Amino acid sequence: MLEIRGLRASAGDNEILRGIDLTVNAGEVHAIMGPNGSGKSTLAQVLAGHPAYEVTGGQVTYLGQDLLEMEPEIRAQAGVFLAFQYPVEIPGVSNAYFLRAAYNEIRRARGLDELDPMDFLDVLEEKLKVVEWGPEIMSRAVNSGFSGGEKKRNEILQMAVLEPKLAVLDETDSGLDIDALRIVASGVNRLRRPDNATIVVTHYQRLLNYIVPDHVHVLSGGRIVKSGGKELALELEARGYDWVEDTAGVA
Amino acid sequence: MTGTYLRQFDALEADATPEWLRPVRRSAMDRFAQTGFPGARDEEWRFIPVTTITQAEFAPAPPASGLTRESIAPFIFGHAEWPLLVFVDGRFADDLSSVPELPGGARAVSLAQAIAEGDPTLVQHLGHHAPVDGSGFTALNTAFVRDGGFVHVPDGEELPAPVHLLFVSTGDTEATVVHPRNLIVIGRAARASIVESYVALEPGRRSFTNAVTEVSSGEGAWTEHTRIQRESESAYHVGLTHVDQARGSHYRSFTLAMGGAIARHNLHVRLNAPNIETLMYGLYLTRGDQVVDNHTAIHHDHPDCNSWEVYKGVIGGNSRAVFNGKVFVRPEAQKTDAKQTNRNLLLGDGARIHTKPQLEIFADDVKCTHGATVGRLDDVALFYLRSRGIDEARARTLLTYAFAAEVVEEVALEPVRLELERLVRERLGAEG
Numbered sequence: 230m231l232e233i234r235g236l237r238a239s240a241g242d243n244e245i246l247r248g249i250d251l252t253v254n255a256g257e258v259h260a261i262m263g264p265n266g267s268g269k270s271t272l273a274q275v276l277a278g279h280p281a282y283e284v285t286g287g288q289v290t291y292l293g294q295d296l297l298e299m300e301p302e303i304r305a306q307a308g309v310f311l312a313f314q315y316p317v318e319i320p321g322v323s324n325a326y327f328l329r330a331a332y333n334e335i336r337r338a339r340g341l342d343e344l345d346p347m348d349f350l351d352v353l354e355e356k357l358k359v360v361e362w363g364p365e366i367m368s369r370a371v372n373s374g375f376s377g378g379e380k381k382r383n384e385i386l387q388m389a390v391l392e393p394k395l396a397v398l399d400e401t402d403s404g405l406d407i408d409a410l411r412i413v414a415s416g417v418n419r420l421r422r423p424d425n426a427t428i429v430v431t432h433y434q435r436l437l438n439y440i441v442p443d444h445v446h447v448l449s450g451g452r453i454v455k456s457g458g459k460e461l462a463l464e465l466e467a468r469g470y471d472w473v474e475d476t477a478g479v480a
Numbered sequence: 481m482t483g484t485y486l487r488q489f490d491a492l493e494a495d496a497t498p499e500w501l502r503p504v505r506r507s508a509m510d511r512f513a514q515t516g517f518p519g520a521r522d523e524e525w526r527f528i529p530v531t532t533i534t535q536a537e538f539a540p541a542p543p544a545s546g547l548t549r550e551s552i553a554p555f556i557f558g559h560a561e562w563p564l565l566v567f568v569d570g571r572f573a574d575d576l577s578s579v580p581e582l583p584g585g586a587r588a589v590s591l592a593q594a595i596a597e598g599d600p601t602l603v604q605h606l607g608h609h610a611p612v613d614g615s616g617f618t619a620l621n622t623a624f625v626r627d628g629g630f631v632h633v634p635d636g637e638e639l640p641a642p643v644h645l646l647f648v649s650t651g652d653t654e655a656t657v658v659h660p661r662n663l664i665v666i667g668r669a670a671r672a673s674i675v676e677s678y679v680a681l682e683p684g685r686r687s688f689t690n691a692v693t694e695v696s697s698g699e700g701a702w703t704e705h706t707r708i709q710r711e712s713e714s715a716y717h718v719g720l721t722h723v724d725q726a727r728g729s730h731y732r733s734f735t736l737a738m739g740g741a742i743a744r745h746n747l748h749v750r751l752n753a754p755n756i757e758t759l760m761y762g763l764y765l766t767r768g769d770q771v772v773d774n775h776t777a778i779h780h781d782h783p784d785c786n787s788w789e790v791y792k793g794v795i796g797g798n799s800r801a802v803f804n805g806k807v808f809v810r811p812e813a814q815k816t817d818a819k820q821t822n823r824n825l826l827l828g829d830g831a832r833i834h835t836k837p838q839l840e841i842f843a844d845d846v847k848c849t850h851g852a853t854v855g856r857l858d859d860v861a862l863f864y865l866r867s868r869g870i871d872e873a874r875a876r877t878l879l880t881y882a883f884a885a886e887v888v889e890e891v892a893l894e895p896v897r898l899e900l901e902r903l904v905r906e907r908l909g910a911e912g
Contacts, residue, residue: 278867279863300872301866302870302872305869310867311867317858319861319879321881321883321885322881330870330878391869
């Protein structure tokens with residue numbers, strides 16, 4: 230589904246990704262772990278097309294297409310979804326309006342008819358269950374005045390509605406209490422299907438108790454320095470990132 | 481072109497003017513003859529090309545004919561039973577208006593009718609709120625006072641529905657001037673909602689509207705006042721709204737300014753007693769080469785009053801907007817709580833905003849804050865929307881609309897709010 234080869238990216242003069250190689254197949258969950266500043270959030274945002282980063286080298290192939298050539302909205306329409314580390318507040322736009330607009334854009338891109346507000350409500354009712362929310366949330370402005378946990382749940386709700394093929398969760402666990410973590414994780418698990426894939430970017434192993442990965446990669450200094458199965462996350466938890474960096478010979 | 485107006489005034493004087501009104505007009509004209517118009521270097525007018533208006537020749541607009549209810553239908557909103565007073569090129573149009581009998585002796589009639597009747601409330605208030613020494617424009621309006629809306633809600637009464645005063649410029653004749661004059665008197669513990677609209681039938685015509693509205697808000701009164709200025713983008717518009725508030729009254733205003741080649745609105749509110757609450761909200765949407773200027777002034781003359789002001793602007797193309805917000809707090813106005821905010825979104829590379837909060841505070845036990853921001857659309861918010869599949873153009877429109885809609889949400893009366901949202905959406909190209 231996703232092939233990343235030698236990906237390099239910079240923010241201004243600062244090179245953050247220094248040659249990433251990663252293959253993600255349909256049905257898989259990959260965890261990207263690493264210390265602060267290792268580039269893991271940058272990787273997530275580059276995959277979604279964040280304009281703050283400049284890709285300086287390498288290729289990313291997504292479902293046979295050159296992902297890096299695609300505008301952010303085209304990536305989304307093709308099934309790429311980024312759950313933001315810091316979801317953006319948009320006062321003045323209701324959650325219902327925003328979600329329906331996004332949903333219809335993606336339907337249109339797939340050659341399907343747009344849904345009117347009433348029909349969309351039916352879709353929404355199902356999806357709200359994924360994050361254990363009532364309909365009240367829909368009349369509130371997007372993320373506006375939401376608590377940290379509510380914002381993350383709203384990201385998962387969007388993911389449930391938009392049904393991405395490739396979901397990238399950027400530090401979705403940060404700032405969550407244990408209940409919110411459970412809701413967010415179970416939402417992600419309910420959305421797992423054999424034909425979609427998930428990349429979980431996280432600093433801590435905690436989330437991976439709930440979302441069990443098939444592969445764990447450790448990012449350091451803008452490169453993947455170690456890959457393994459889910460047991461690698463536990464080992465990291467026990468031994469710290471210094472251990473990987475030392476064994477990989479990265480400063 | 482002061483001389484032109486002097487000649488027009490002499491012609492007007494020959495009209496049947498009631499005795500009591502003659503000195504009001506005459507002294508205003510004398511005032512205008514003395515002071516004339518503000519000049520290009522006048523501090524209060526220096527960011528707009530005021531001489532474009534003051535040096536042009538405008539003839540008095542002749543009576544227009546042939547307007548039908550269909551032709552003005554696009555400007556009417558709310559419910560059919562709302563009192564509607566339509567003025568065509570400054571004159572009351574009986575056949576286009578509908579004013580049901582109002583309860584409790586409340587009145588919503590044309591100013592011309594109230595003048596002819598010598599309505600005692602009118603005689604008591606007309607010209608007693610908006611000072612003719614404020615600017616030449618106000619003096620000129622008072623000198624030419626003839627028609628407009630007169631709304632009077634007696635003590636303890638409540639208007640069952642908002643009164644809509646609709647001023648239509650036909651643009652039938654080039655370069656004409658009208659001087660609409662409104663008087664709104666809300667009695668003690670009375671409640672009313674007033675909508676004042678300035679609209680154009682023909683885009684592209686150069687006309688000049690010089691409007692003045694006086695509002696007297698009685699003790700404990702509640703008033704919502706919405707002003708919608710969507711004249712032709714070739715027209716000139718100068719307006720003053722002067723509000724006098726009595727003890728314990730609540731006055732909230734919303735001003736939408738989106739029309740005019742050059743448009744200026746002054747909102748002056750004077751708090752004449754303690755325990756008054758004043759809310760001033762505004763939105764200006766400009767594009768092309770428009771110049772739209774909002775000046776507000778609130779006079780905290782007494783203790784324990786609160787004022788809250790939020791004006792927002794969306795400035796596109798090569799247009800220019802001006803915001804000047806004055807807050808005066810006199811030494812005796814202790815425990816004043818005044819907050820002023822002005823936020824601007826610049827869309828075009830040629831778009832400009834001059835924003836100036838002006839606080840003059842002479843009391844020491846007060847809470848007064850102000851803030852002004854000027855910015856462009858947030859790149860991260862834009863990316864957030866795009867990352868959900870919404871294309872860039874639509875994401876920009878959506879964020880722009882959201883920025884503007886935030887202040888429209890403050891309008892209390894729902895049908896008015898919905899109409900304002902519709903106008904803003906239509907203007908910004910956002911869909912429903």
